[in-house]
Amino acid sequence: MINLETPKKFRLFVQQANQVADNFLRSNSRKYDLAEHAYPKELDLLASLVDGMSDSGQSQGAGAAGVRRDENGDEKGKVKNGTNMSSVLSIIEMCWGDVGLLLSMPRQGLGNSAIASVATDEQLEKFKGTWAAMAITEPSFGSDSAAITTTAVKDGDEYVLNGEKIFVTSGERADSVVVWATLDKSLGRAAIKSFVVPKSLPGIRVERLEHKLGIRSSDTAVIVLENCRVPAENLLGSPEIDTKQGFAGAMATFDNTRPLVAGMAVGCARASLEVVRDLLEEQGIEIDYDRPAALQSHAAATYIQMEADWEAALLLTLTAAWLADNRKPNSMEASMAKAKAGRVGNDITLRCVELAGTLGYSETELLEKWSRDSKILDIFEGTQQIQQLIVARRLLNLTSTQLR
């Protein structure tokens, strides 16, 4: 039966997440935006709370690890609202609080999502409790992940990794990094594998931290690997180079993480919408959903338009998660959600600043911050253009050599 309301079993949990976001994240937003690179110690307490909830099985998949597609089909044929849905709902609330701080949550890195997505049960056990960052991008490429130059060479029971990774979110604070490297550059995409590299190993170091437009509370590191020897069992997925399967294995992670990033944009944009609505009301602007927009003030009409696009982004995001929970292919839908939420999140937060004038522009309010934070959400985990490329290829049934 078609129903697009928040699942009943998650409603209380969403409320709680909202309160946590309000008290731990929103209330520290400006502090760590100004103190870039300072460690947000308030999050340690919160992270242990989340861990506790996870261990007691009450978290409903509160974080990054919630994207694992568990295969326990005990409720075959029944529609499921599972951990993909609850992870997205939780991330929306957290990013309504603060995107940068959500990204700084200990043990909730994108590397954790990657591990949850593709690790074997043994690996999952081995890496339990780690805080894993994700390292794909290099100085010489961004979107074109097939151009990876970081190498992994098998030597006995170990792989030896060499290369430089940039834009590693939580690269400094995390205790391990999921590094993408190629086993044999001549074999193209199929030879690209990901490795869980503990930062305690010799040969991996943080070179420097970036200064950024937004999400300043989240550290973004440059990581250098110099003859870093990683145990062979830290390779995620199959060590075989299957040229038929190509990139599909490594890319599967994105089907699970893109709805999460879409959720970040949805949460961030909602924060702006709520604040601006209050500010507009203070100025006597009332939003009437029944009256034609053309008869209302421009501000009210703009608001309804923003809200409409926001709603589309939200529902596309929930749909991508719903498909994952019900073990249906969601690659195109995940990209649709990311494309829509990424651009809408950015557009809304920027227009909210404009509506609020110099008040919105000033550090008095958080509106200006959200409009800086939102920009990255239309870039990382696949830019707007990459998402459109994926959607177009799927839709038109074209290969990457036909539609480049």
Add this chain to the structure above:
Amino acid sequence: MANRKDPMGIGLAVLNRIASSPAIDKLGLRKATERAVYQGAKGGFQAAGAAARTFKRVKGSGKPKRQSSAPDAGVFDLTPTEDQEMIVGVVREFAAEVLRPGAADADTATDTSKEVLAQTSEFGLTLLNIPESLGGLSEERSAVTGVLVAEALAEGDMGQAVACLAPAAVATAISLWGTDEQQQTYLPAFTGDDVPAAALVLAEPRALFDPFALQTTATKTADGYVLDGLKSAAVRGSEAELFVVGASLDGESRLFVVEASTSGVGVKADPGMGLRAAALSRLQLDGVTVPESALLGTADDYRECVRLSRLGWAALALGTGKAVLDYTSEYVKTREAFGEPIAHRQAVAFMVANIAIELEGMRLTTLRAASQAEQGMDIGRQVALARRLAGEHGMKIGTDGVQLLGGHGFVKEHPVERWYRDLRAVGLMEGAVLV
């Protein structure tokens, strides 16, 4: 203002242009066009309901029958019920095999054929929102089914879809808000074999129209009301036997049931840029005297009516949008330029991707509004959002559809120009359909 023509003047101008068009003869459309021109150029208002039946008044015996709201399932779910899949399956087939192939002719004829209308009555389109106890289909209200059906019909052709759905809009309004007497008087006609043409008429022909500030008035008299004003977008107005119209009563917008045969009711064809198969008309109410029992529902019900009608338009946009998406997807893969299919260019492929993305966003937002409606929730906000998306992105899809075909999109050899004209209606229409 100098070049403003009176209605007859416009008619003659149109007649002149069409008469001199050689395309009419080539396509063998002369007959149909002449009929259309006759409709459009009639000039003055004709008395409505020449062939209208009289509805035998039935005294109410108590409480009106209502469909119940569906319980909140508590689970996020995008799977239609088996019933919905079945109904939509039939409608989709009908849309693909009857509406789509007949769309160009219906557009030219500015009407939907009797056969098509009869077939939709056979499916029981008007029965969806009538309670089972009154001869309808279901005890439970399903706005979601209504949305899915409207979407499927419009994928075939929006203009004919509107013509087919118009009687259902009136039946739904009477089911949802009618008294026992109103239900018993009017609904039997809609559950029988010979479903009357009927129209829900809220719009008025002026810029910045607001359905909550109507210029059409209802004045209370000793034993009823007198209605005065000019309404627009009455579907198949000259055929309609029954109208539900919006009028302002003591400053509040309300609904009134008006039988077409009532004295003072006039109709005039008012064809527009699109939706031509819906034979949109103006409806003049000139001192129309109706009994007390003509007042339908409360002011809140009127508000709900506006919302559910907008929801219907959003649903129609989904279907036409899907038609554009499928048609252009196919076209860009076969059309070649610079030695390869134009689909291989990002500038082209991304336009198609964005059509798909926005269409899916519209669809989910519309379905959420419908699901809230059937769960008895307040749908004001959700409907506004669905309408906003359908109006804005729906039109963008329409214009991109023509753009993707280039010059070929501009000529009538392809249907995209019709979809463009039809999609312009979505963001501005009030009334006519109801889910």
